[in-house]
Amino acid sequence: MNEGHLSGEGRIVSQANATSLNKTRRQRVELKEEAIVETARRLFNEKGFGKTTISGIAKGCGVADGTVYLYFKNKEALAQAVLEAFYRDLKETAQDGVDALDSTEEQLRFLAEHHLTKVNQERRILELLPIIGVSLDNYKDSKLFTLNKSYARVFDRVAKSGVKSGVIKRDLAPWVLRDVFYGGLDYASRTMMMHERTDNFSAVVDGLMAMMLVPKSAANSALEDVAERFDKIAERIEKSIG
Template identity: 30%
Template sequence: MKSPDKHRKIIRAATKVFAKKGFFNARISDIAKEAKVADGTIYLYFNNKADILLSVFEQEIGKLIDQVAGLLEKETDPQEKLRIFITNHLEEMKKNRYLAEVIHIELRQTSKLIREYRKNTFNEYLAIIAQIIKEGQDSGVFRQEFHPHVMRQIIFGSLDEISRCWHVGSDCSLTTDEMSGQMTALFQSGLLVQSV
């Protein structure tokens, strides 16, 4: 019988292995060793290595979607929504350095596997940013000339790069709040309708 705990344990182990070795260099045996399970146990839960990578994204990005959706649910101010999204993403990436690395590296791969994935759950996550921008434009707070889909790529790209600064040996000494404050201020100042 499959165990939800063991499934989570394998996902955590795979995230760490993919972050350290990359998807193409990682082996099922590496994941099994990190998870402290037999190689064969992996195949009780996953079809292959690609299935594991997609499960990492589905599970972890799914958690981010649920979490930020809950935080945004009662907020109506688009500026505050943008701050919440930025802060939540940075906090979660700071907590999970391996996930930050996997997102940064693997989502940039050109394999069909990743291209197909990007069209699905990951797109749902990015759509939250686009929705915030659109709400701000509809309410007259954010400038109309910026396309929400372009802005979501710019904002996520910046978040993705910044989220690695705590993990790759840089001399970044800013706290999550400081980093979030600077990013939020930068994007809001560019997006806000200028008073005449």
């Protein structure tokens, strides 16, 4: 550990009051906690929950096995912390990206690509969710649930504004839209992973767009035009024969 130069910081603070003193100690503690979570995140993502050992995590960030248990009740609690970190990051980068764009379609495309990228990057982190007991009855007031909801809200805001501006079909419930959107992406990413073809992300996104967005009236009116023409042709034929 690099406590050496931190002790200097500590000595300065020792002249201050008890509060700021506690603060620096807490800061050090939080630094170590982050290190543990970060290492766990890396290892869980490399080998999955089952094949990752506490020993491995402890070694990975230079602490003793027992130390991990000072910070997290057990392996599952650590996995939960990892998931929370993942979701926090996911939500934040998603919101930032959306804020930098204007049109609903651009925003949806960004969200799709962003989700696929992140989820592929840390595929095995998401797999922790079922492992750490989804069946938890206290899930609804867990940090995880809150984070999950706040990530969902990023999409919901985009969808809402899209419906209001008439870009998105209005007969679809927003939560259904969201489930289909993210569900379709997750599933597609999984099947594409299995077939080792990550190239046609865009086909899925295009498909989703086609299903969600109101068709550009051009295409639609073109059909109507054709119908009209056929109508006239039919009349002519009927006359010439009749």
